[in-house]
Amino acid sequence: MQVLRMRIIMHVDLDAFFAACEERERPELKGLPVVIGHDPEKGKGRGVVSTANYKAREYGIHSGMPISKAYSLCPAAAFLPVNFPLYYRVAEGVMKILRKHADKFQQISIDEAFIDISSAESFEKAAEAAARIKQEIETTENVTCSIGIGPNKLIAKTASDFQKPQGLTIIKPEEAQAFLSALPSRKLYGVGEKTDKALKELGIETIGDIANFDVQMLQSMFGRWGTELHFLAQGLDESEVEESEGIQSVGRNHRCNSGRPGCNSC
Ligand SMILES: [Mg+2]
Structure with a gap:
């Protein structure tokens, strides 16, 4: 008889990554609000914020926001252009x-990866490994990350987003359903602004509401995506961590929760 081994999946997400790389290279930025993106040109610039560090977020600045708005919220912030070669090197x-x-x-x-760490054989051991990984990343690369551990990719990714920055959130299989249920619907994998608005119109506020909603009604609203939504909301995700070299294109289920393409601020 084949014994099924429990899956333990980790999702690692670097904190405010672009800004963190700049801070690492320029110690004079320490403690300052840092905004990566287009030149604000003293408030007249066009384009958007790519990443804001946590200090800048205290001023209400976030990625995707017009750079001119960011400038008006905090003109004293350090505004820096995107430097991809640096970010790729650190990553x-x-x-x-x-x-x-x-x-x-x-x-x-x-700035994100899944690792399958099932050979740790327990969530406690996986948590110890996560602590070691966080330490090693900080010591070696001088940036920080948030880690989520769960029984599948869906739960692991949701967990890494739960406490940021420098978070470590462990969700055991028996906790997964309750953990997901309480979160706002927007936090479910793949739910962007548009889907969330449609869900709100159905009176859906939480992931639990999606899980309890009539699947056929979701299907008639969203087509196949409705069925998938219902499935994901139960915390179900069978997809494997797929061995890869370099950045892979990602399916709809594995994009950033913010729904913003290329978001690096989560
Ligand atoms: Mg990130």
């Missing part, structure tokens, strides 16, 4: 560390 160092700890490794964006 490569981080991913090398993650790969070393993984049974299976899958990078899904410049």
